[in-house]
Amino acid sequence: MTDLGTPVLDDHLHLDADNRGIDAVEDFVHLGGTHLLVVNKPSWHHGVEADEGEDFRPVFEETIRLVEEASEILPGRAWPVLGVHPGLISRLVDDRDFAPEDAGELMRAGIDVAAEYASDGHAVALKSGRPHYDVSDAVWEASNEVIRHACTRAAETGVALQLHTEATEDLTDVAEWAEDAGLPPERVVKHYASGELDGVTKSVMCEKDYLETAVEVGEPFLMETDFVDDADRPGAVMGPKTVPRRVRWLQEQGHDDAIRVAHVETPEAVYGIDTRATLDE
Numbered sequence: 001m002t003d004l005g006t007p008v009l010d011d012h013l014h015l016d017a018d019n020r021g022i023d024a025v026e027d028f029v030h031l032g033g034t035h036l037l038v039v040n041k042p043s044w045h046h047g048v049e050a051d052e053g054e055d056f057r058p059v060f061e062e063t064i065r066l067v068e069e070a071s072e073i074l075p076g077r078a079w080p081v082l083g084v085h086p087g088l089i090s091r092l093v094d095d096r097d098f099a100p101e102d103a104g105e106l107m108r109a110g111i112d113v114a115a116e117y118a119s120d121g122h123a124v125a126l127k128s129g130r131p132h133y134d135v136s137d138a139v140w141e142a143s144n145e146v147i148r149h150a151c152t153r154a155a156e157t158g159v160a161l162q163l164h165t166e167a168t169e170d171l172t173d174v175a176e177w178a179e180d181a182g183l184p185p186e187r188v189v190k191h192y193a194s195g196e197l198d199g200v201t202k203s204v205m206c207e208k209d210y211l212e213t214a215v216e217v218g219e220p221f222l223m224e225t226d227f228v229d230d231a232d233r234p235g236a237v238m239g240p241k242t243v244p245r246r247v248r249w250l251q252e253q254g255h256d257d258a259i260r261v262a263h264v265e266t267p268e269a270v271y272g273i274d275t276r277a278t279l280d281e
């Protein structure tokens with residue numbers, strides 16, 4: 001087992017007990033990984049076709065269960081991130097004939113259930129967002145309403161908010177909505193980010209050139225793989241070993257300050273988690 005001498009956090013990955021599940025966590029640990037933020041898979045990947053907010057509950061329960069299992073083998077621990085995948089709106093509107101505003105209402109209800117778990121201490125962040133592909137104005141507007149609602153719930157609950165959005169280096173619009181809701185914009189995280197981002201905190205995909213940019217820019221950032229743990233798409237995204245590998249690569253370049261930013265300081269500022277203290281637990 002590798003010890004990189006620092007906490008090593010993957011800020012966004014998924015686990016699926018029917019696929020690699022805890023084996024993926026073992027791979028992560030073997031290369032020097034210590035902490036994980038585990039995001040629930042999209043509800044329909046669990047065969048859940050939601051009709052009301054309560055229908056998301058088994059999806060969240062499964063993520064919480066996997067986090068407990070992962071924490072047992074991690075040198076640090078894992079935490080859940082719970083919410084509603086923004087792609088759900090297209091499934092509801094295109095496949096189930098929902099009006100965009102009704103789809104939005106169902107998704108907000110799912111966020112409410114996630115916030116309930118968060119207020120009980122079972123999640124450090126909510127998850128929301130808007131489609132990364134072209135959609136109608138009505139779907140776009142309904143998705144933005146869901147984001148605003150998630151900002152409000154995160155603020156009330158005192159947790160962070162992870163967002164899935166279009167590819168962009170400017171989320172100052174969302175930063176304003178967060179501010180209006182009483183959620184500090186730095187507690188909003190764009191997952192699947194490149195090396196530069198205005199408005200909210202970036203969770204940088206572990207491409208070397210993105211990481212080089214993030215180090216140069218010098219602003220707070222996180223590192224992630226978005227490992228999907230999906231047998232049908234084994235090479236679709238990065239594997240669970242990637243964050244520890246990239247930390248080692250950053251160490252070789254002498255970027256210890258950036259590693260502390262991404263794995264200690266930014267996690268603390270965004271989620272209120274202490275990756276150093278939890279290494280001993």
Ligand SMILES: [Zn+2]
Nearest residue numbers: 012014039226
């Ligand atoms: Zn993801």
